[in-house]
Amino acid sequence: MRLRQPSNVQRWLAGAGFVLLVALLLAGLRVLAARIVAGHLQNAADRQLALVEGGQPLWQWRLRQPHDLVAGRAFGAAMVRRDDGGLRVTSLDGTSFEIGLPVRGMLDPGHWPLLALHGEADASFRLGLAWQPRLGQPGCFGWQDTPVAAGPLHVVVDLRRLHWQAADGNPCPPPQRIEMLRLKLLLPARASLGLDEVALRRDAPLPTPVHPSLQLSPDPATAKRQLADPALPAAPWIALPARASAETQLALRQLVWRQRPGALILPHGKAPTVKGTLDGHDQMAWVGTIGYLLVLAGLALWPPPPQRRWLEPAACLAGPLWLVIGLQLGLRLSVPGLLVFAGALLFAAQAEWRQRPGGWRWLGDWRAWSMPFALLPLALLLVANGGGHFRAPATGHLLTYPLWAILQQWLMLAVVLRRLEGTRLQPALAVLLTALAFALMHTPNGTLMQLCLLAELWWAWCFRRSRALLPVAAAHAACALLVEAGLAGGLLRSLEVSARFFL
Structure with a gap:
């Protein structure tokens, strides 16, 4: 008995419904990104209010590792190393040097004019400061009149009373807004200074x-x-x-x-509140990580039956999505985060090995390569109409990003899409869910999430036709590098995701 083929009207209706669903997802991604950012700003304001009510400084640097300083080192003839819960800075030849304090946004020494330092010194030394109102603009510097004595260090520098001067020797007014701040230090050769905390304070609460x-x-x-x-x-x-x-x-x-x-x-309509701190945050992260790895191990030992094969892509994505959407990825990946990513990738590799032959290939004919690259002209058009200042990526980034693109598309297409195809889902819905997962991996970068949804819809469709992975990954790398070079700072704020999006 021959199955009845859908009519042209039914095809048009199905196509219109698919387009409507994509439009709704694009709008939903925008709303999701806005709400996550609003929640982040709310939490930051709550923490700041707690500092205000507790009389604590809004700007405080706890120095534990060299990477807590700008560039992770001293500027000049000095060595920085970790030492007993703080940093130890050792002068190599007795000349002056500087250490930079990282600044997010701006400092306000006009209202917080007292710079407090805590630590200890094994010799008397001179202390000064250098600052710039904006990066790249001319700055000023000044020294304290009297040296700081050796021993325990509890120094408070009133920035209003230093004699500031510019590089040309002309006097400078006391700073009101600072984007770059460095401590200037002059110690005897081989003498050292221990620092564990620096803070910007006020005269009154x-x-x-x-x-x-x-x-x-x-x-x-x-x-x-x-x-x-x-x-x-x-x-x-x-x-x-x-x-x-x-x-x-x-x-x-x-x-x-x-x-x-x-x-x-x-955010609009929200008020700051003082909330209790979550003391067990690190413990909860470890509990979640261990639980996730145990689930992956269970699925690896007892694979789900074919009718529940969707459990494998869900398990692969659950951990990384938890890290990304939960804003767990900052400047440095934590040990629990590293274990989650490694566990997800190892589980995906094990699932692929178990299901070999995979039903896909690395290379393809010329058609397999030409179709994914059809998005490249669109990327050029976006850069031409919505781009910022074009900046060529660094050579190392150009060499490593294609590997990252291969890894992403292998996970999305070879692992996730193929297993969704093995369920009762319609092929179009399997493609859409794969593209949605790819977009959510870029939370909360709203515009980037929308671009990723549309791009992965096309690349997943190309993969379904050719079953070739490398052409899609190469097109992904080319488009992403072009967008990063020409669109970031324009239509796109950046290409960062998770907590890195807020930097």
């Missing part, structure tokens, strides 16, 4: 903000004028516009940081 000081406009020019109001307090409560996208919220946050570094920045 701040009043707790009880209502919004300013409802910020979504227009950057208007927002700048609002923030320039001298009547605003040192730590104003700034409310962001309603229904702002993830990118708009962070662009306005950057604008506020430039002019009001001590502000509490909150």
